[in-house]
Amino acid sequence: MYDRRSFLCRTALLALGAVLPGALRAQTPSAPGRLLYGLPAGATGHKLASGALDILAKQLNTEYQLEINEARESREASETVKGAPPDGATLLQVQSGSMVMHPNLYSSLNYDPLNDFTPLALLGDFPYSLTLGPAVPASVVTLTHYLDWVAENPEYRDIGFSLYGSQAHLVSLVLARNKEIALRPQPYKAVKPLVHDLHTGTLAAAVTVAGNNAVLGRGQLRSLAVTGNQRLKGWPTTPTFAEEGVNGMDIIGWYGWFAPAHLPTGIAKDLRDKIHAMQATAEFAHLQDELLLNQVDMEPADIRERMRQEIAVYGKMVQTYGISQIV
Structure with missing residues (x-):
């Protein structure tokens, strides 16, 4: 058919x-x-x-x-x-x-x-994804859980993104201000070193192009939320930031x-x-x-x-x- x-x-x-x-x-x-x-x-x-x-x-x-x-x-x-x-x-x-x-x-x-x-x-x-690496326990399964975990583990408050002044940079700033948490956005020159640091646990979380999780993730990365006003067809169980109570994330x-x-x-x-x-x-x-x-x-x-x-x-x-x- x-x-x-x-x-x-x-x-x-x-x-x-x-x-x-x-x-x-x-x-x-x-x-x-x-x-x-x-x-x-x-x-x-x-x-x-x-x-x-x-x-x-x-x-x-x-x-x-x-x-x-x-x-x-x-x-x-x-x-x-x-x-x-x-x-x-x-x-x-x-x-x-x-x-x-x-x-x-x-x-x-x-x-x-x-x-x-x-x-x-x-x-x-x-869309852009809030992507977690293996440094974050598997028990952290929602945005609220992640923010609570960062509050308890401030040494992991860095949140990576590729290129200063990018849309991913904006996503990290909107999240930090909207949830009033001291996340520390960290720019990378390219996505490969960012993903490398996620894999090794040097970095706990990042804002990534959603497709990079599939291309570079090797099954070790997971998404807690995506930008935009609707869920991704390929990730039907991953909520949007709006569903998680974060406004201003219509960044596509x-x-x-x-x-x-x-x-x-x-x-x-x-x-x-x-x-x-x-x-x-x-x-x-x-x-x-x-x-x-x-x-x-x-x-x-x-x-x-x-x-x-x-x-x-x-x-x-x-x-x-x-x-x-x-x-």
Whole structure:
């Protein structure tokens, strides 16, 4: 039996099949393109990019090579794509913070998220998780239990997150203020050392991209709560922060693909058609499920509007929670 998503996936691929022999394949570049990603390898975003590019190459005759450029907290990757020729050969994968948090974090940002790029597609929404490592006893099974345990074991009051000024940073601050507990947010440069410290017990808890628990957790990490207004399909027993009595946690991240600004209309349409066809495959649906991502269908104007709204919302939160700007 096919569910609705499976039916729509197959319908989209059949429709695209009628087009591929002509216009789409005619515009496929002879040399592989580049997809730049500005966060370290090994975590959810890296696996998403690799999996999506593999589907594009094998099923849609469109080849891009992934390049990891994590310099300067993903800013260098964004600047590189901003300055690339608008010919569809150079694309950018972002985790949403670089588009909606960075404008509020850096006093001088060398790219404009709204005007320097052409949105192509969002590849999935994701919540953030309050993630515990083995340092926390297995008997701690709710957020209240965890906070009580921290109060009794203040040496474990550090709560890790990846990158200063990120959405995960905000989650840790909202939790600490809402529950009036002296949690001490600790920034990490990358998610792998953070997860390593969770595994070894050096760190008791962290705010992580939910999918990183599946990618890097090795079964030793557990989630007590997730951000957003609904539970994750893949974690039906894990409550939201709102269900645990924490307000202000409608903090959802996303991954997106962008091209340089002024991309010709025909090339932009060609790329979007291919990406949408890739997203319609059963393989991509499986990849999203594996990485705990929710499908997002938004047109370019809607992506820009979402970014504009999130920049404003997070700007207010940065001020409210006292995250200092980086000069």
